[in-house]
Each structure stands twice: as C-alpha cells, then as structure tokens.
Amino acid sequence: MPKKLSRRDFVKICAGSAAAISMSGFLAPYIAQAAEAGAPPVIWIQGASCSGCSVSLLNTVHPDIKDVLLKTISVRYHPTLSAAAGDLAIEEGIFKTVKENPKKFYLVVEGAVPTAADGMFCIVGEREGKPLTFLQMVQELGSQAAAVLNFGTCSAYGGLPATPPNPTGCKAVEDVVKNVPIVNVPGCPPHPDWMVGTIAHVLLYKDIPELDTFKRPKMFFGNIIHDNCQRRQYFDNAIFAKNFGDPGCLLELGCKGPIAHCDSTTRLWNGGVNWCVKAGAPCIACTEPQFPGWPIYERMPEMPIGPAMTATVDQIGGILGAAAVLGVGGHLAGNIMTGRIGPKKDEKEGDN
Amino acid sequence: MAERVIIDPVTRIEGHLKVEVEVEGNSVVNAQASGMLFRGLEIIMRGRDPRDAQQIMQRVCGV
Numbered sequence: 001m002p003k004k005l006s007r008r009d010f011v012k013i014c015a016g017s018a019a020a021i022s023m024s025g026f027l028a029p030y031i032a033q034a035a036e037a038g039a040p041p042v043i044w045i046q047g048a049s050c051s052g053c054s055v056s057l058l059n060t061v062h063p064d065i066k067d068v069l070l071k072t073i074s075v076r077y078h079p080t081l082s083a084a085a086g087d088l089a090i091e092e093g094i095f096k097t098v099k100e101n102p103k104k105f106y107l108v109v110e111g112a113v114p115t116a117a118d119g120m121f122c123i124v125g126e127r128e129g130k131p132l133t134f135l136q137m138v139q140e141l142g143s144q145a146a147a148v149l150n151f152g153t154c155s156a157y158g159g160l161p162a163t164p165p166n167p168t169g170c171k172a173v174e175d176v177v178k179n180v181p182i183v184n185v186p187g188c189p190p191h192p193d194w195m196v197g198t199i200a201h202v203l204l205y206k207d208i209p210e211l212d213t214f215k216r217p218k219m220f221f222g223n224i225i226h227d228n229c230q231r232r233q234y235f236d237n238a239i240f241a242k243n244f245g246d247p248g249c250l251l252e253l254g255c256k257g258p259i260a261h262c263d264s265t266t267r268l269w270n271g272g273v274n275w276c277v278k279a280g281a282p283c284i285a286c287t288e289p290q291f292p293g294w295p296i297y298e299r300m301p302e303m304p305i306g307p308a309m310t311a312t313v314d315q316i317g318g319i320l321g322a323a324a325v326l327g328v329g330g331h332l333a334g335n336i337m338t339g340r341i342g343p344k345k346d347e348k349e350g351d352n
Numbered sequence: 353m354a355e356r357v358i359i360d361p362v363t364r365i366e367g368h369l370k371v372e373v374e375v376e377g378n379s380v381v382n383a384q385a386s387g388m389l390f391r392g393l394e395i396i397m398r399g400r401d402p403r404d405a406q407q408i409m410q411r412v413c414g415v
Contacts, residue, residue: 046368047389048389048391049414050366050411050412050413050414050415051366051367051413051414051415052411052413052414052415053414054414055414055415056414079361079363079368080363080364080365080366080415081363081364082363082364083363083364084363085359085361085362085363085364086358086359086360086361086362089361089363090361114390114391121389121390121391122368122388122389122390123360123368123370123388123389124361124368124388125360125361126358126360126370160391160393160396160408160411161391161392161393161396163396163408164396165395165396165398166396167391167392167395167396168390168391168392170391188411189414284407292404292407292408295400295401295404296401296403296404296407297401297403297404298401
C-alpha cells in the first residue's frame with residue numbers, strides 16, 4: 001500500500017518531466033488505492049469526435065493503467081469499450097448511474113456538441129423510442145455531474161468540427177452546460193499522461209486541479225512550446241528551415257509553437273520517443289482554442305509591436321488568444337528589430 | 353407480423369452507429385444500418401490551403 005501522496009507532490013510529479021519515469025505507472029497504485037476507498041463512478045461519452053482521444057489514452061506506456069482505468073476505477077460507460085449496447089448501455093450504463101450518484105460521478109466528454117438542427121447531427125442512442133441527441137445527453141448528464149472533464153480540443157473548445165463555416169453548429173461543452181466545474185484537457189489528441197493525471201487528481205483529491213484562464217490544468221499546460229523547444233537555439237541564431245527536413249527553426253514553415261501551451265517538449269510522446277517539432281513537423285497548436293482556424297502551414301501573422309516578452313498564461317488573462325499572439329508578436333518584433341529575422345526580400349533559396 | 357429490433361448505440365466501434373432489423377419467423381427480412389454523426393469536414397475544407405487537408409482529413413477517424 002503506497003503512502004499518501006500530498007497534492008503538492010502530486011502536482012510536482014505530474015508537472016515534472018515524465019520522460020525518465022512513467023507517470024502513469026507511478027500513479028497506478030495510488031489510483032487503485034483511491035478506488036478501493038470508493039472512487040466516484042466515471043461516465044465517458046463521445047459526440048462529434050473521432051475516438052482519437054480514447055485511443056491516445058490507451059497509448060500509455062505503463063500497461064497496467066488500462067486495467068486501472070477500466071477495471072479498478074468505475075467506468076460505467078465508454079462507447080468504444082463498453083460491452084453493453086443499445087438500451088442496456090443507455091439505461092443501465094448511463095442513466096441508472098446518474099440517478100444513483102447525483103452530483104457524485106465524473107463526466108468525461110470527448111467530441112464537440114453539434115447544436116444546429118436541434119442537435120440532430122449527432123444522435124447517440126434512443127430513449128423511449130425517440131432519438132437522443134448528444135446535445136440533450138451532455139446537458140442532462142453535465143448538469144448532474146460532480147465535474148465535467150473535457151478530453152480533447154473538440155469538447156474543450158469546439159475544435160475541428162467547429163472550424164468555420166462550422167456546418168453543424170458545433171460548440172464546446174462549456175457553452176451548453178452551465179453551473180458545473182469544468183476541466184479542459186485539450187490536444188488533438190491529448191497526451192495520455194494529461195488525461196491520466198487529470199482523472200487521478202479528481203479521484204484522489206475529489207477536486208479539480210488548478211486551472212489556467214482556459215480551464216486547462218496548469219501542471220500540464222503552464223509552459224509555451226517555444227520556450228523549451230529543442231529547436232529554440234536555431235530561432236535565437238536566426239536559422240530558419242525553408243523546406244521540410246532542413247535543420248532550423250520551423251517558424252517559416254508554419255510552426256505555432258510560440259502560442260501553444262503544453263509540455264510535449266519535455267514529456268515527449270509514444271513512451272518518450274519523440275514529439276512533433278523534434279520530428280520535423282511544425283507545431284499546429286492543437287491545445288489552443290483557435291485550433292485549427294488558421295492556415296496550418298503558413299507563418300504566424302506578424303502582430304503589432306507589444307512589450308517584448310514571452311507571454312505566460314497568467315500574464316495574458318482576459319482575451320487570452322489575442323493577447324498571446326500579441327505577446328509573441330512583440331517577441332517576434334523584437335527579433336525583427338535586432339535583425340534575427342530578416343525581411344522576406346532578403347531571403348534567398350537556401351541562405352540558412 | 354415482422355418484429356423490429358433496434359440497437360442504438362452500437363458500441364465498440366468508432367462513431368455512432370444504429371442498426372435496425374426486421375425479423376419475421378426467425379429470419380431477417382429487412383436490415384438497415386445508419387451512421388448517426390455528421391461533421392461536414394469536406395465543407396470545412398472548402399477554400400482552405402490544400403496542404404491543410406492532411407491535418408484536417410486525417411481526423412475523420414482516430415482509431
């Protein structure tokens with residue numbers, strides 16, 4: 001039986017680099033302990049999603065975490081994993097759990113909520129012979145949950161299906177469910193550790209973790225990609241890749257690292273093997289609310305000169321997206337002034 | 353008289369599937385399967401940089 005883990009230590013373990021140790025593996029016995037003491041049930045529902053977040057969750061390094069999440073803690077319904085289907089899933093898996101555990105269960109939502117045409121673009125089942133829309137389900141379950149955990153950018157901010165022109169009127173869960181604590185764990189998909197860490201936190205401490213302005217857990221989303229990027233030295237030395245595969249900072253190829261908040265730089269993916277920018281792919285800022293409403297492979301637009309700073313979550317506040325871009329705009333502008341990033345007319349093929 | 357069996361949702365798949373079957377005297381006489389989610393990613397792709405397609409369309413299915 002592990003010793004009790006203080007919340008401070010928990011956050012430290014989650015926020016620290018997990019490349020050396022398996023965070024999920026470390027937390028597994030604590031989650032099991034919490035479950036033995038009677039952990040609250042979890043209901044996992046999917047709307048306008050691709051199931052990619054669930055698949056990412058199963059990509060945890062530590063093999064036991066799947067058993068812990070799916071057997072030890074009480075996941076009463078998961079569309080991709082539940083054996084129950086049809087009425088049995090809807091009535092027994094979902095609504096019975098809700099009725100027996102009002103304000104006690106945690107609702108995990110994957111996928112945006114289509115609201116156009118009364119939500120008929122996403123029907124998740126049938127109740128009393130009538131189609132049950134995802135909109136109805138999120139509103140009914142969300143209002144009775146202890147907290148809503150939005151896994152993935154779609155449920156957190158609308159994400160891909162809500163990209164203009166947003167043909168199905170997709171909205172974030174936050175826009176259709178009110179008066180319930182919400183935790184957003186964005187990412188397309190989110191890193192398994194971010195999901196495991198967030199679930200573990202609510203199970204162990206019966207409370208949601210500390211959040212930033214966009215309701216993301218600070219322990220995972222407190223840093224900007226650009227600040228810890230392995231290619232940062234290239235940026236500081238004004239070496240910019242002109243083509244994919246070139247050495248250099250990927251800014252000119254469309255990298256959105258300067259506005260993206262997450263810890264992929266140190267946590268790494270696929271068991272600590274690699275991550276997007278290190279592998280040569282520009283950051284697409286999939287953890288940000290605006291994703292993917294911008295040209296993905298075009299350089300971030302220059303913004304008016306602001307104070308030359310690297311924006312942090314706490315400094316930005318309010319209209320965070322615009323302010324983040326402004327902060328980075330200042331950062332870039334500072335580099336333009338000092339000649340690190342030359343004007344476009346000076347660029348020649350291969351003049352790295 | 354045919355008996356109608358409806359399974360909605362069908363689980364352990366990616367997406368939202370509904371299956372309707374009509375059974376008459378131990379044999380299936382009619383069956384329908386419906387995908388219950390529409391996101392319109394093709395509509396979202398209209399007017400965008402063609403290079404964006406690889407990032408957007410790959411997210412049709414995450415399994």
